[in-house]
Every structure is written in C-alpha cells, then in structure tokens.
Amino acid sequence: MSIAKGLPEGFNPSAYDAIVVGAGYAGAVCARRLAEACGYKVAVLERRDHIAGNAYDYYDEAGILVHKYGPHIYHTYNERVNQYLSRFTDWVDYQHKVLANIHGTLMPVPFNHTSLKLAFGEEKGEHLYQKLVAAFGQDKKVPIMELRAKNDPELAEVADYVYENVFLHYTMKQWGKTPDQIDPAVMGRVPVFVGDDDRYFPQAPFQGMPKDGYTAMFDRMLNHDLISVFTGVDARDILQMGGTSVKVCGQPFGGEVIYTGALDELFGMDLGALPYRTVDMVFETLPVDQFQPVGTVNYTVSENFTRITEFKNMTGQVVPGKTTIMREYSRTYLPGMGETPYYVINEPQNIELYRRYLERVSGVLNFHVVGRLAEYRYYDMDGVVASALELSDEIIGNH
Structure with missing residues (x-):
C-alpha cells in the first residue's frame, strides 16, 4: 500500500481497475477484497486527511488514545464479519x-434489576422486579409498550418512569x-431488561476493542501492493456522472467505481439536501486517573x-494521573459546511x-453505492462491513 496526500501530477485513472471513494469501513473492505480476489489495482480516494473514516483514532496531547468522531464500540452477531476483521x-x-x-444517580441502561432498586x-424495586419476572421471565428484554399492555398499575409505573427519565428528554x-x-x-420499543446483566450488548458473541486501535486495523487492511x-482528495472534483457511464478526470472510466459518500453531494444537492443530525464533540483532559466508572454515561x-465518554475505560489504556473525556452536543447538520x-x-x-x-x-455501469452515507441509513460498524462484504461478493462473482 502507498498513502499519498492529494493526487499526483498526471494521475491516470485508467491505470486502475477500480476506484473506491472513501477509506472508511465500506471502502477499505471492498478495496482489500477486490485487490486480493480479483487482482485489481485499486485507487482509494479519501476526502479527509486520514484513513479509517469515523472510526479514526489517535493519541492526543496527553498520550491518550481517543476516537475523534465519537466512541466506537465493536460488537457483532455476524461471525463472517468478525472473522474478516480479525x-x-x-x-x-x-x-x-x-x-x-x-x-444525580447513576443507573444501568437498558433499565434492569439494579436500576429498579436505585x-x-x-424494597419496592425488588417487588417490581419480581412482578416483571413473573410476567415475562428472566433475562428478557421487554418493550415498555408490553408493560402497559398488562393493565397493571405498578408495571405501568415502571413504563412511565423509564419513558420519562431514560428516553424522553434524552431523545x-x-x-x-x-x-x-x-x-x-x-417510544413503545424502549426496553426494560428483566435481569442483572448490565452489559449494553449482552447477547453479542463478539465484542471488544482492537488491540492497537481502529486506525492500525485499517492500516493493515489497506496494506496491499495493489x-x-x-x-485529501474530494472525489466530486474528478467524478462526472453522465447517462450510463462515469468519467474520471474527464475520461470515461471502464473499471468498477465504489462510492461510499453522500449521494446528494455527488449531484451538488440539486434536488435538495438529505437531512442529518450532527454532533459537536468537546474533548477535555483532566488531572485524574478516572472520571466516571464506565465508558459512557448518558445525561x-x-x-x-447527551453523554460523556471516557476513552481509557474502553481501551484499557493505563495513563496514571490523567484522563480524556468527551461531551457530545447533538444538533441539526448544516449541509455544505x-x-x-x-x-x-x-x-x-x-x-x-x-x-x-x-x-x-x-x-450507471459498474457504479456501486455502499455504506452509511451512500445508502442513507444508520449502520453499526459491523453492518457496514457486512454490506461491503456482500457488495464485493457480487463484484467478485461477476469478475
């Protein structure tokens, strides 16, 4: 693999069999698979100045590994995804x-046995918990709509408490x-967990953190001779969509194009901008070993x-006497800014x-969209990888 800032003078798209727009999960997975399985020479164009997309992590000035675009918690039920990333x-x-x-009281979410007692x-919390066990069984996630459907005033009280204090204001x-x-x-799908397991993803068989960080994982994924x-390359500056073909740098391109960016941006938002929420993330390094007891506390x-993340609690990194936290402020996304x-x-x-x-x-022939932005849907990381594996299966199968 080579990583260069910007396109070289005289960049020749026809020297490549595939052009991948974006070096996040979708782009990196597709690039690697096409290089390995098809022997394609692949050019990956990334608008930002780094690889790894929103999963990008780096060491801040305090020497603490932080996630620049918010906490990324790896978990999946998909064995193929896990095997591939591993x-x-x-x-x-x-x-x-x-x-x-x-x-002011810290309670586990999803709301569980411990949360009820807090x-x-x-005494009352234990009583309510036993009613939940009798009605639904143990180790079950029960939507609050189902609590209300029992027509039991006490179960309705639990539903109301969770709705008001866990869901409503946060949403x-x-x-x-x-x-x-x-x-x-x-609202009705907000769950109560009838049990003591306080993990956020209790059923996910594969979960953890990449040992050397996410960026290092991407570096290895993209590390291929082809x-x-x-x-620092904005693909919109060199891609032209026309009829059933794509031009790259003004010349027709006959290879595969895998696009992971926002579709509205590809067309200058001429039909209108697709709406999103964005997040302002404020980082702060504090002179303490630990700020909060878990990785994430929702307010x-x-x-x-909305929440505070403490990265050392997730990565297990040991840095005595200092820790970095991040607060998230959600707001309307402003397109084109x-x-x-x-x-x-x-x-x-x-x-x-x-x-x-x-x-x-x-x-458009050989033009493929994949990923969170290109598909305009919310994905966890494993969902993006699964979608990229499926797309690359299709391209490899037609090779």
Whole structure:
C-alpha cells in the first residue's frame, strides 16, 4: 500500500481497475477484497486527511488514545464479519456498559434489576422486579409498550418512569424534537431488561476493542501492493456522472467505481439536501486517573449535552494521573459546511428524496453505492462491513 496526500501530477485513472471513494469501513473492505480476489489495482480516494473514516483514532496531547468522531464500540452477531476483521487486528476484551445520570444517580441502561432498586428503593424495586419476572421471565428484554399492555398499575409505573427519565428528554436532545413530535411507536420499543446483566450488548458473541486501535486495523487492511490511497482528495472534483457511464478526470472510466459518500453531494444537492443530525464533540483532559466508572454515561434528564465518554475505560489504556473525556452536543447538520453527518433522519420524505438520487445512479455501469452515507441509513460498524462484504461478493462473482 502507498498513502499519498492529494493526487499526483498526471494521475491516470485508467491505470486502475477500480476506484473506491472513501477509506472508511465500506471502502477499505471492498478495496482489500477486490485487490486480493480479483487482482485489481485499486485507487482509494479519501476526502479527509486520514484513513479509517469515523472510526479514526489517535493519541492526543496527553498520550491518550481517543476516537475523534465519537466512541466506537465493536460488537457483532455476524461471525463472517468478525472473522474478516480479525485478520487485521487482535482484540482486547471489552464489555460495554452504559449508565444514565438520572437526577444525580447513576443507573444501568437498558433499565434492569439494579436500576429498579436505585429508582424505586430497595424494597419496592425488588417487588417490581419480581412482578416483571413473573410476567415475562428472566433475562428478557421487554418493550415498555408490553408493560402497559398488562393493565397493571405498578408495571405501568415502571413504563412511565423509564419513558420519562431514560428516553424522553434524552431523545429530545438527541433529535431536536418536542414530546409531541416523538413517534409513540418508537417510544413503545424502549426496553426494560428483566435481569442483572448490565452489559449494553449482552447477547453479542463478539465484542471488544482492537488491540492497537481502529486506525492500525485499517492500516493493515489497506496494506496491499495493489492498493494506493490518496487522502485529501474530494472525489466530486474528478467524478462526472453522465447517462450510463462515469468519467474520471474527464475520461470515461471502464473499471468498477465504489462510492461510499453522500449521494446528494455527488449531484451538488440539486434536488435538495438529505437531512442529518450532527454532533459537536468537546474533548477535555483532566488531572485524574478516572472520571466516571464506565465508558459512557448518558445525561438523560439534565445538561445540554447527551453523554460523556471516557476513552481509557474502553481501551484499557493505563495513563496514571490523567484522563480524556468527551461531551457530545447533538444538533441539526448544516449541509455544505464541512460538518460530519452522523445520524440519518429516517422520515418518509427523506427516504423518498434519497431514492430519487439513487435512481440517477442505478443505471450507471459498474457504479456501486455502499455504506452509511451512500445508502442513507444508520449502520453499526459491523453492518457496514457486512454490506461491503456482500457488495464485493457480487463484484467478485461477476469478475
């Protein structure tokens, strides 16, 4: 692999069999698989000045490994995804736990046995828990809509508490909505966990942190003699969409193009901008060994930020006397301003707008869209990898 900043003078697209736009999960997985399985020479074009997309991590001035674009917690049920990524990293065991700061008391979320006793007191909390066990069994996730369906005032009280203190205000901050704008069907899916397991992903068989960090994992994935990575390159400056073909640097390109960016940006947002939520992330290094007991604390009823992440609690890094935390402030994404679009706003009119953009590329030969932005959907990391594996399967199968 070679990594260069910018395109070299005289860059010749026809020297490559495939052009991949984006060096995040979708792009890196596809680039590696096409190089290995097809012997393709691949050019990866990355707008940012680094690889690894939103999973990019680096050592800050305090020497602490931080995630620049927010906490990335690896977990998956997909054995193929896990096997593929494990080629490029060893894993450090990490079982993610989240606490909610509810009026100054830290309670596990999803709401569980411990949370009930903290919220309602030891005796009443245990009583409510036993009612939940009797109604639903142990180690079950039960949506609060199902609690209400029992027509039991005490179970309804649990549902109301979780809705008000765990979900409602947090959702208002996260999505910029008022209570009447929040879909009751979404509210009804908020779970209570009838059990003591306080892990955030209790059923996921594969979870942890990459031993040397995410960026190192991507570096290994892209480290192939047939892959060249060019950072600081905005593909919109050299890609031209026309009819059923793609031009690169003004010349027709006959190879595969894998596009992982936002489709509306590819067309200058001429049909309108696809809406997202973005997040302002504020980092702070503190002169203490540990700031909070777990990796993530959600502020569900107070503060104007949504959560605080403490990276050492996730990576297991030992740095005595100092720690770096990050606060997240959710707000509306402003298109065309260089901001990072994080969360798709999954409403019918937005999905329809995306489909209109997608129709404009659907007839373009050998042009493929994959990933969180290009597919306009929210993915966990493993979902992006699974989608990229499926796309590359298809391209390899047609090779």
